[in-house]
Amino acid sequence: MSEHELIIGMTRSGKSYHAQADAQAWRGPVLFYNPQGQKMDVGEWTRATPTDSLSALVSLLSNRPRARVQFTPHWNTEVARPQLAAIVDACMQRIWTPALLIVVDEADQVAPQGKNGTPAHQIAQRGGKQQVWGRFVTQHPSVVSKMVMRQCTRKTIFLTEDSAAYFKAYGWPGDEIERILSNAPKHSYVVWQSRQLTGPFRD
Amino acid sequence: VDETIAQAALADPQDDGMDPAGISAPEPPRPSWWDRLITAETGEGPISNYRNHPINFTGDDGGARLARGLTGLFENLNLAIVDLLVGAVQLLWKKPSPAGEPPNVGA
Numbered sequence: 001m002s003e004h005e006l007i008i009g010m011t012r013s014g015k016s017y018h019a020q021a022d023a024q025a026w027r028g029p030v031l032f033y034n035p036q037g038q039k040m041d042v043g044e045w046t047r048a049t050p051t052d053s054l055s056a057l058v059s060l061l062s063n064r065p066r067a068r069v070q071f072t073p074h075w076n077t078e079v080a081r082p083q084l085a086a087i088v089d090a091c092m093q094r095i096w097t098p099a100l101l102i103v104v105d106e107a108d109q110v111a112p113q114g115k116n117g118t119p120a121h122q123i124a125q126r127g128g129k130q131q132v133w134g135r136f137v138t139q140h141p142s143v144v145s146k147m148v149m150r151q152c153t154r155k156t157i158f159l160t161e162d163s164a165a166y167f168k169a170y171g172w173p174g175d176e177i178e179r180i181l182s183n184a185p186k187h188s189y190v191v192w193q194s195r196q197l198t199g200p201f202r203d
Numbered sequence: 204v205d206e207t208i209a210q211a212a213l214a215d216p217q218d219d220g221m222d223p224a225g226i227s228a229p230e231p232p233r234p235s236w237w238d239r240l241i242t243a244e245t246g247e248g249p250i251s252n253y254r255n256h257p258i259n260f261t262g263d264d265g266g267a268r269l270a271r272g273l274t275g276l277f278e279n280l281n282l283a284i285v286d287l288l289v290g291a292v293q294l295l296w297k298k299p300s301p302a303g304e305p306p307n308v309g310a
Contacts, residue, residue, distance in 0.1 A: 048208070049208075050207060050208045050209035050212070051207050051208075051209060052207060052208055053205050053206070053207055053208075054205075054206050054207065054208045054210075054211045055205055055206070056205070057208065071208075073208075074209070079212070082212035082213070083208050083209060083211075083212040085212065086208055086211035086212040086214075087208060089211075090211070
């Protein structure tokens with residue numbers, strides 16, 4: 001899907017698995033920003049760290065359409081964010097064919113609510129022109145930048161804690177989302193897109 | 204030069220106006236001009252201190268009270284806006300009577 005997507009769900013709701021499975025199915029190269037260095041359950045991933053060459057990383061993504069790279073940054077969020085920014089800056093220097101997918105796990109650490117000018121903003125606001133698309137994964141919509149949220153035309157929603165009122169405030173059918181997910185099997189999700197709610201689905 | 208990701212990040216720091224904690228500290232709400240106006244304390248000292256104040260153009264207690272209030276609002280009466288306001292009041296105060304009307308008492 002050539003669009004930005006917000007993936008919301010509490011811990012162990014299945015959102016990370018979904019993000020990985022979605023990434024594996026992507027037709028182009030994928031960079032998975034994995035700040036906690038969590039184990040990747042789906043597919044094989046080349047590991048990248050801050051001590052790796054930036055140009056080598058971009059070359060790998062450019063030259064191998066099926067490249068699957070997970071980047072684990074510095075543990076400190078304030079150090080990690082510029083590292084992702086450096087990668088995104090480098091990736092935004094060209095138009096990607098096939099399109100590049102960047103999955104930002106723990107997106108609220110990169111683009112917390114109230115913060116602007118983050119690499120997540122750059123992907124969400126300018127990525128489309130360069131054929132760079134984002135998947136922003138977060139535990140709760142209230143903690144991630146609203147600007148980034150607005151750019152995500154597709155919202156994939158797993159079970160969350162106390163989010164119904166928050167969803168409703170954004171015009172999403174919060175009660176319906178909560179009702180469907182609380183009655184659905186574990187790791188189910190719904191999709192809110194073009195003001196239509198579909199699901200539940202499971203990977 | 205083949206930079207590492209860490210080196211590239213240091214070379215291009217992202218200064219986006221955040222505090223080191225990573226969460227933007229909300230600025231305290233600035234009171235509106237009306238709130239500032241109605242909550243401003245009057246100038247210091249008794250009215251008698253303002254009888255000979257330069258902006259007390261009437262020289263009476265009313266003018267002194269006006270001068271004290273303006274001091275409370277603007278603190279520093281060297282502001283151009285004070286001169287403009289007081290000058291405007293003075294001009295209106297001294298507006299000539301319409302033709303044919305008898306002069307003010309005592310004129």
